[in-house]
Amino acid sequence: MNDVFLPHVARIVEVWDDTPDTKTFTLSLRDSKDFRFLPGQFLEVSVFGYGEAPFCIASSPTRPDTLQATVRRTGQLTDALHELGNGDEVGIRGPFGNGFDVEGARGKDLLFVGGGIGLPPLRSFIWNVLYERDHFGKVTILYGARTPTDLVYKDELKAWAKRSDVEFHVTVDRAEPGWTGNVGMVPVLFEKTALRPDSTLAYVCGPPIMIKFVVQDLFVRGFKDEAVISTLERMMQCGIGKCNHCAIGHRYVCRDGPVFNYKQIRELVE
């Protein structure tokens, strides 16, 4: 028997603004240090007095001493979280979910396609890959957001763009003054890069509508169902497959997911 609902207390050690409504919080466990996780797994973050909400871990598992979560203001709990700063405490439970299969990706070419606030889980994986760069093939990162303001991790995007061991492209739906880069939805970036569907695993995260278009495009370009991997977003409350909020058929996104390939997604019974 476990105290499955008992959170660990964590301290906020750093906060930065990503966009006007999005912040990234760096958390450090206050009482215990051993916290192993996989990219793609998520945390239930308690803002004391407001309850819990799920956030995917945005930092790399190769740096397990701190955890990062990127949070957009969408409701009471995230409003309250945004009011917190260095030294403030939150609760965390987890890690939950299956996470990305990092081992299975070794030796493969990797294509990361992110949209808006969907980049954080990919970022965890991307940094994991970059820390162990030699173990993976070609790495391509495509990222899009509504406007330049809505891009998260702006400094890191610049760093990725400069790296020679990563192919990186970014686009926005609507340009703003000073933007000289690509304009258009994420799939326009497929024109900028040579895809090798047979040797590549594609990881797609973002808003449902963006995922839909990107995935369609990938299949047209010859990707197999098993090679297209995404995370499903559901209202996850308990993280352990008991509260039933995130059920799809008899699968639970919090436990059987949130990472699924398209073969698995097609088998889900809504």
Next chain:
Amino acid sequence: MQPIVYTIEKPDIAKWLERLLETAEVIAPVAGYSGEVVFSAISSPAQVLWDFENPLHPAKQFVLPQTDPIVAIKRNGQRHEVEPIYDDSRRVLFNVRSCDVKGIAFLTRMQEMEPADGSYLRRAYSLTVISLTCNTPCPLGFCVCTDSGPFLNGDYDIQLTDLGGKYLAEVGSEKGEAAVSNAANLFRTATEGEVSLRKRLETAARNRFGQETCHFASAMRRISTGRVQDALWEKISDWCLECGGCSLICPTCYCFSVRDRARDGNWIRYRIWDSCQYTAFTLEASGHNPHEQRKDRIKRRFFHKVSAQYYMRDGTVGCVGCGRCIKVCLGTADMPAVVAAIRKGKWHE
């Protein structure tokens, strides 16, 4: 364990209950306000009802309360301490019906699945379930269709059967054995005649259900293979007023949400009953709602209850045939009605 079977004379029941009251809170069906049968903690054996229709509010509230404190969050300036809240006080649930026994056993199996939920299990393991078989089935029950009554072969701690002047007491667990040995002088080993009388009563009770039963099997085949038309769900959804009563009242439903509440400058985190029939149940922070339409929520509910996928996982359908949803449905979409609709592919025609 191999059931051990005792008998206890009716006049001795009160003495036994007094014994039980010495060491535990005893909850039983009693006559409540305006004569209504409700589960309540008793202070005297005379309060316990023996001839009653099952209370509408299910016994699951004693293992899974509607509002259940699970974590205490204490704050001291910036610093927070969190502690689990347990309720492992000893309780006896007395004279519950077979359907509720099955319901509690079902919930316990769900919470025992890894990772096991200690908060639930501590309470459930401290509860002794003493049931009373239904010699006369209740008017709306269909427990024979779900293998959860009117008599059970397990899942109880003690199962009582009214044999006339005495009760047969089948002990099904160590907790049950403890409840008997606590008052061992009141019990004697049952005779073969008494055991066979119980068998005859069971057969008689089963026969009273008649032919009209709930056909889960054919409904299961259809729903598990996606052969229920969307249009049917849509039709059914017009006969539902989204009260959530069916799931709140269901002995096997355990959907919940978690919320904090301030108390004395600190917070208590509660687990509260929720229903998959409410729009907000699947509403994500982004505003996206995969089950925005009621027909999808109803489909979801019955998939969880009746599909082969869940049957394989849970070993049973998610229904104990208690008939409560028929009584609380603020609409006409109760379990037997929807199962019939799935089976026939038709609704209200």
Next chain:
Amino acid sequence: MLTVPTTCPFCACGCGFYLLANKGELVGVAPSETHPVSRGRLCARGWGAHEAPLWGTRLREPLVKRNGRLEPVSWAEALDHVTGRIKGLIEAGKSVGVLGSPRATNEENYLAGKLARAGLETNDVDFSYHSICRPLLAGLEEVTGEYGCSISLDDIELSETIVLIEGDLAKTHPRAAFSVMKAVEKGARLAAIGYARTQMARLSSLYLQTVPGGEGEVINGLLAGVLHASLEDRTSATAHCEGYEALRRDLTAVKATKEMHRAAEWIARAERATFLIPPTSAQGDQLRKDAAAFVTLAAITGHLGRPGSGLLMLLGRSNVRGACDMGVAPDRLPGYQPFYDGRAQQRLQGLWGKKLPSAQGLDAESLLQSVSGLIVLADDPPSVLPMRQQALAAMERMEYIVVLDAFVTPTVRAAHVALPIASFAETEGTLTSMEGRVQRVRAITDPPGEARTGWQVLAELCARFEVSASYSSATDVLREIAQAAPRYAGIGQQMLEEGWGGTLDEDFDTGKRVLHAAGVTAQTSPERPHLLAWDGVFDWGRDPLISFSPTLSRDYQSQRKLFPHGFVEMCPQDADELGMRPGWQVKLTSLRGAAVVPIQVRTDLTPGVLLVPYAFREHVAKVLGVERLTAVKAERA
């Protein structure tokens, strides 16, 4: 575990259930099979009733505003403050008004009325929701001289024909919708008059589609359908009704459609027919006429006064009926007697030992604009009154506002003094349902913090204004109510103690009917082809759990978050014609002004109709002006 029977505080159906408490804390709701209205069936709000007192933002201690901030003080200090300042205003010749509430008990409302009339010597007493339902009650009274109802919810279930003016019954009054549903299941014919193909409209045998404010036109069509085919009940129409010939004359030119003829036939031929009407989005006077015509339809077909047949006003809050009965109205005394009624005045003067004010008072909307001081009992004008901004501005201007409430509402924030009172789960008292059932609410836990029961605080205030008010329990207050409002004398104390409550006698059998046709107003024009109206479902509407906020709310806060600029709803055809998708901005222009709001697409809506949820009405305030619905031009912004 403590189990206490109580009455649902949300809509006016009057369901009952048990509240459950453990160690002094509310923990849940259990249904009751023996309750005569709900019989074990509750809606989502009923099932979640314990959440309101538990999770609502509660007032916990008396607060006095200092330097713009509400600060905790002792009860003695708060009450001294109130007494001193209110008396000061009155001595300075300034007027002070009182607002009661359909969320408060009969006892609280009665004492609020007594405080106003006997203590402050004014008839300026009303409640905000009255401005929404008053025309409905007036229309009924105009025809029958009564204002209650002539059937119970159970009668609906046995009807052969049901005529429903549809707002969205399934959401506003789920218990009533259940009765309609059961009747339809048994084969009853349901004629639904509405502007959206809602759940009830989908269940109907006949959906008489119209636009907001167009209900009267359909009612006239039904009346014409009855009269043109000579389907009226001759005896009823001639012997018991006045204005029969005039009605015939008024309707000669009105054409009934084929559907209306059919519905008219169903109504006339039915042994038992029920007529259901909620407050619609029609303008006040129009709504009064619509209601009168609707009652007329029941009267001329012989369904008024016939057992099992008749009319039900679908009131939106639990105790609208009670607030009216208690005389929380500028022109009515307890018992809903006109304020100038000599016998009622005499009775009250004897009871209260004070001379009653003689001038008619102001209704909630006018009162807000004119008084200098205000005592508010659990009312929230900015949330309830049509003109949110005006109400807020009026309160801003006011010299002194005292609010008694269990919850922190916008009105509490605007108050100079806030007095915390018990919620329905912490107080004793009665509520009167739309059926006329007087039922008890009972305390199951203590009020939070320093909060006291509302009747105690009001009795204390009465005493401070030299009005006799020594009660040792809420039941004492009810005893006095029985003397003040004779109809309540029949509510035996015994019934209240042992059963689920008593029922008021309604007298619909003998009264003279005065027949009326509905007036009809033309709305749209080629320049302004769309019709903008509030959603007939007041408050939040869409999700049953978020209606009636802030007293019951799971997610209404996040809803506001999701739609910070509000929205109007339109049907897919209209959206296509404008080339718009959900979330895009539409510019609405009326004769009064313009506003830009996002749209949402709603498939069941009548083309040409734009609906704004009541809570978002402020976003189109410039377009609506003082109107409740208006013709607009809609274009992509």
